[in-house]
Amino acid sequence: MSDVRESGFKERTRVDAAREKLLDIAPIDRTERVSLSVCDGRTLAAPIDAARNVPHYPRAAMDGWAVRAEDTFGASDRSPAVLRPGDSVGPDTATRVHTGSELPEGADAVVMVEQTEQLAGELEVFDAVAEGENVAPVGEDVEAGQRLYEAGHQLRPSDLGLLKATGIDEVDVVAEPEVAVIPTGEELVQSDPAPGEVIETNRFTISRLAERWGADVTRRNIVTDNHEALRAAVQRDLTRDVVVTTGGSSVGERDLIPEVVDELGEILVHGVALKPGHPVALGRVEDTTVVMLPGYPVAAIVNAVQFLRPLIKYLGRMPLNPPPTREATLSRKIRSEPGVRTFVRVTLEESVSPHDTEESSGEHGEPRDTGLEATPTRASGSGVLSSVALADGWVVVEESREGIPEDETVAVQNWEYHE
Known part of the structure; x- marks a missing residue:
């Protein structure tokens, strides 16, 4: 790990290449x-x-009268067929049926009730039916x-x-992929944080996302930044398909989890060309995949969507459908670094024409709705959880681009939709 610490992520793996390495395993065969x-x-x-x-029995597909079709041949408004109402069906007799009821023995068709009339104990039929008409047969x-x-x-x-x-x-x-989520960090607390302490939220957020994506999740208690404690925590959950850690994935003195995984197994990727959250690490220990998410909440979420979601879907043999998107006009320029896939949180509002003209105005002269406008959130740091929670989605800027200019039409990805 010394080389990584010294380099400080000078070389980062592209997102697609990192995902390919992550999924180079067999899916679950448990049922x-x-x-x-x-x-x-x-x-x-x-x-x-x-x-x-x-259905497992022939049934009436309409409210009406069960009949023998041959007894209605030639029936019309001017010359109705005359049948006798009864409790069974035979020559020139009919019995009342309702939608879904069993077709009586001897009947082979149903005349709709609106095509009949009862008069003086007789049933007049004004429409001829063919054998099987208005009947749902077995199967x-x-x-x-x-x-x-x-x-x-x-x-x-x-x-x-x-x-x-x-x-x-x-x-x-x-079987659902079994996932253990382990939050790490000596500064984390569950409530009432003192100065220097932080409320732990990643376990809750990442666990719920993993469950939504189809995993069977075990939530673990916070593990402090201690080599032996982290090692024991990872080893405890090697019976799971996936271990997810949050925090301690970068290259600082207290970022120990990649080193622990490297000792126990192998590091597949450490440092990915995406923003926010490039200090993600991916590894394997025995038959368990380890996804080491950054501790900053936004970075953890971005990486979970990019790596944990496809991993869960792949292991569980579930389709990896792309999240739904909505088109919108960008209200101001987005900046990004070439070679880095960037996820920009945005809010959406209906946009209206600023000019009250015949072409742009509504029926009563009000400004006409011209679509959606996407505005990048002002607070965009990877530790600003509200920038995700209060956003309507994110715009993905691909590695080949250096930002997106104002007024360009963009696809806003609803990554948090309920699958």
Whole structure:
């Protein structure tokens, strides 16, 4: 680690290259059987076939009368077919049915109630129906044995309803990645900070994000900046898939966690070309991946989104969907360093035309809404948590650019959306 301390991150790994090294492992092969009530968002470990037909009986698709179709042939407004209402269906007889009710034996069609009229104990039918009309046959929705989903499918609420309808109450899914979150730093406290002390927030924030991304999270107590204490903390959680530490990832005298991981296993990356939060480190100890996040809250969040999120998704065989974005016009210039991927927090407001002209005004002469305007937050330091919490998203400035000029259309990424 001496070389890193002396260099002070003169060479930083590009974000994409760092992520590639991080994901150079096999995904989880553990599976578990869970009930439908708790498997929304989970990834199927095996294909699923329908256990029964849906519907499992022929049913009326409309409110009306169950009939034999042949008894209605030629029926019209001027010359209705005349049937006898009854409790069963036979030649020239009909019985009342409701949407979803079982089609009576002997019936093969349903006449809609609005196409009939009862008079003096007789049923007049004003519309001829064909065999099977207004009837949902057995298996119309799903046939027993039909392949519904392949392994790797991420279950959605609509999927759960379909599975329940076909007689399935439990499914085999990929186990959730197990993640331990360890906050580090001798200055951290849980409440009532004295001068020089800091309320610890990273464990809470990063844990909740990891759970939202699909992980099974264990929250650990604060570990002080002590080599042996840090070593013991990492070793304790080597049964997990991922260990996340917050704080102590840079190159100062108290930044010990990369050195500990290097002793126990290997450092894959230390220092990434992104801002805020370049002092992130990524490593591996035995079969456990270690993500060493910076202690500053904004830097920790940025790196968690860039590295921990894709790691959790990959390990759990979940799709890594890009966060949603909204287009907006930049209200003032963004500065960035070439070769560094920069994440600029912004707020969004509806923008209006400043000129009250026929072209720019609304129906009553008011300024017309012309879209969204993105304004970079004034407080942008990596330790300013409010710059993320009170922002509407961030703009990603790629490594190939040196800033973005005012009035350019940008994509504002909603990285915190609920997946």
